[in-house]
Amino acid sequence: MKTIGIIGGMGPLATIDLYHRIVELTPARSDAEHIPTVIDSNTRIPDRTASILAGGESPVKELVRSAKRLEAAGADILLIACNTAHYYYDEVQAAAKTKVLNMPRITAKYVKDSGMKRVMLLSTTGMVKAGVYGKAFELCAPGVELLCPNEEGGAILMDVIYRGIKAGNVDFDPERFREFLSKCREEGAESFVLGCTEMPLAFERYGVKEPCVDPTLLLAKEAVRLALE
Numbered sequence: 001m002k003t004i005g006i007i008g009g010m011g012p013l014a015t016i017d018l019y020h021r022i023v024e025l026t027p028a029r030s031d032a033e034h035i036p037t038v039i040d041s042n043t044r045i046p047d048r049t050a051s052i053l054a055g056g057e058s059p060v061k062e063l064v065r066s067a068k069r070l071e072a073a074g075a076d077i078l079l080i081a082c083n084t085a086h087y088y089y090d091e092v093q094a095a096a097k098t099k100v101l102n103m104p105r106i107t108a109k110y111v112k113d114s115g116m117k118r119v120m121l122l123s124t125t126g127m128v129k130a131g132v133y134g135k136a137f138e139l140c141a142p143g144v145e146l147l148c149p150n151e152e153g154g155a156i157l158m159d160v161i162y163r164g165i166k167a168g169n170v171d172f173d174p175e176r177f178r179e180f181l182s183k184c185r186e187e188g189a190e191s192f193v194l195g196c197t198e199m200p201l202a203f204e205r206y207g208v209k210e211p212c213v214d215p216t217l218l219l220a221k222e223a224v225r226l227a228l229e
Contacts, residue, residue, distance in 0.1 A: 001035055001036060001227055001228060002035075002076035002077055002226065002227040002228075002229070003035070003036040003037065003038060003073075003074050003075050003076050003077070003227070004022065004035055004036070004037045004038070004075065004076075004077050004079065004223050004227055005037075005038045005039075005040070005067075005070030005071070005073065005075025005076075005077065005078045005079070005098075006018060006019060006037065006038070006039045006040065006070075006078075006079050006081050007040060007042065007063060007066040007067060007070065007078060007079065007080045007081060007082075007085075007092075008039050008040060008041040008042065008066075008081040009040070009041040009042040009043040009044075009045055009066075009081075010042075010045055010048070010081060010082035010084075010085055010197070011043075011165075011166050011197075011198065012041055012043065013165065013166075013168075013198070013201055014081055014082065014197030014198055014201065014216070015039060015041050015081045017197065017200060017201060017216055018079065018081045018197070018216050018219065018220060019037060019039060021216060021217055021220035021221075022035065022037060022220045022223060022224055025220055025221055025224045026224055026228075035224065035227045035228070036074070038070050038073045038074065038075050040066040040069050040070055042062055042063075042065070042066045044062050045059045045062040045063060045066070045085070046058065046059045046062065047059075048082065048084035048085050048087065048088075048124070048126055049084055049124045049125060049126030049127070049158075050126075051126075052084070052087060052126035052127075052129060052130050053125060053126050053129060058088075059085060059088060060088050060091050060092070063080070063085060063088055063091075063092050064091070064092055064095040064096075067092055067095060067096045067100070068095070068096070071096065071097055071098055075098060076098055076227075077098060077099055077101065077223060077226055077227060078092075078096060078098055078099065078100040078101070079100075079101055079103075079219055079223055080092065080100065080101075080103065081197055081216075082197055083103060083104065083123060083124075083127055083132070083133075083195050083196050083197055083215060084123070084124050084126050084127045084130070084132070084196065086102065086103060086104050086132050087126070087127070087130040087132050089102055089132075099226075101219060101222055101223060101226075102136070103215045103216075103218070103219045104132050104133050104135075104136035104195070104215065105136045105139065105140050106215070106218050106219060106222050107133075107136065107193060107195075107213060107215040107218050108133070108136040108137045108139070108140035108141040108144075109140040109141065110213065110218050111137075111141050111144055111191075111193070111213055112140060112141035112142075112143075112144055114213075116144060116190050116191055116213075117143070117144060117145060117190065118144070118145045118147065118188055118189060118190050119144065119145070119146060119147065119189060119190055119191050119192065119193050119213065120146075120147040120148075120149070120184045120189035120191075120192050120193065121133050121146055121147065121148050121149070121192075121193045121195045122149070122157055122192050122193065122194055122195055122196065122199050123157065123193075123195030123196045123199070124157070124158060124161060124196050125154045125155075125157075125158055127195055127196065128148045128149065128154060133146060133193065133195050134146060134148075146193070147184070147189055149180075153180050153184075156176050156177055156180045157177075157180075157196075159176070159177075160172070160174065160177050160198075160199075160202050161196055161198045161199070161202070164198075164202060164205075165198040165201050165202055165205070166198060174202070174206040174208075177202070177206065177208075178206070178208065181208065181210050182210075185210065190211065191210075191211040191212055191213055192210055192211065192212045192213070193212070193213045193215065194212055194213065194214050194215060194216070195215060197215075197216055200212075200214050200216050200217070
């Protein structure tokens, strides 16, 4: 078995969620049959959205530092437990000796192979502006229309991500979030791409039942497949 390395801390709950998926997806009958996994929950990685939108401190230095720590610990495959951080994917992969899986490209290919034609991206405003998923869909899912939230929708999503999940706010009111998703469906979105690693947690915590594509789950599946090859 190969060893999986997770560049995490963006945020810690999303990191736990990715590892949880890996464990659940592994066809193990005992502890010894699970995939060796090393996690670097690097909470010192600067905020990705602030860097992209406002010229804040670049997270590249800390992302690369995490990658090198994981390689030194024996990781054969690297995962980035944050969608927005994939804006810096090329720089991280260039600095790493091991393969770094690309979550947006894996997701775009899945959407294409599933036959979907029109999906809505749920992500940070930084991710939308960076166009990471747009580029991934152009490369891996030509012909699929990727819808992005408008300014109002983006503000609602950022509220859910930062004031809800990242803040651990159990009293957060998700009503505007639910209304936004319902409106997107009425306007023709077949499914939602959960393009922020906090989004699967939001869907679960707030009991959202809308059809969705979960990049965290797809990344975990691919990691397990490669680790067991």
